[in-house]
Amino acid sequence: MRLLLVAGGLVAVVLVVVWLGGGGADPVERGSVAPAFTLASLDGPDVSLADLRGQVVLVNFWATWCEPCQQEMPAMERLYEAHHASGFELLAVSVGEAPEPVRAFRDRLGLTFPILLDSEKSTSLAYQTYRFPESYLVDRDGVVVERYVGPRQWDHEAYRERIGRLLDGEDIR
Numbered sequence: 001m002r003l004l005l006v007a008g009g010l011v012a013v014v015l016v017v018v019w020l021g022g023g024g025a026d027p028v029e030r031g032s033v034a035p036a037f038t039l040a041s042l043d044g045p046d047v048s049l050a051d052l053r054g055q056v057v058l059v060n061f062w063a064t065w066c067e068p069c070q071q072e073m074p075a076m077e078r079l080y081e082a083h084h085a086s087g088f089e090l091l092a093v094s095v096g097e098a099p100e101p102v103r104a105f106r107d108r109l110g111l112t113f114p115i116l117l118d119s120e121k122s123t124s125l126a127y128q129t130y131r132f133p134e135s136y137l138v139d140r141d142g143v144v145v146e147r148y149v150g151p152r153q154w155d156h157e158a159y160r161e162r163i164g165r166l167l168d169g170e171d172i173r
Contacts, residue, residue: 039116078155
């Protein structure tokens with residue numbers, strides 16, 4: 001009986017190790033090609049990351065119930081307004097929510113950048129995003145320049161300058 005318990009314990013440990021660290025996709029990190037996706041837009045046609053090749057893109061994963069997400073959105077709007085005309089796109093990916101609360105959230109905050117719906121969570125899983133907000137800065141070649149976990153003051157000079165350098169064609173990877 002004791003041998004059976006020890007064997008069962010070993011099997012459990014092996015399963016946990018495999019589940020936590022083995023066999024999964026490579027991490028999405030600086031220098032990785034950004035995983036491709038096409039998602040429904042809150043208002044309008046589907047949006048594909050591949051269609052934005054040649055632009056600098058900030059992909060932001062968020063949820064309406066996330067207080068830090070709500071806090072960073074006004075700064076994201078200011079960043080979008082500052083750089084959109086120069087080839088910058090901001091894609092706010094709402095994870096696991098129906099359109100109605102997302103639309104109410106957008107309208108309440110007066111957001112004008114594209115909001116996409118990842119209702120099945122497939123894109124957030126591809127990006128290995130488990131905390132909100134989480135953002136990826138993607139260069140004109142579709143390569144991840146940086147991964148940001150947690151809220152940011154996106155209109156701060158450091159972020160505006162970094163995006164400006166990417167828009168100017170600098171390789172800041």
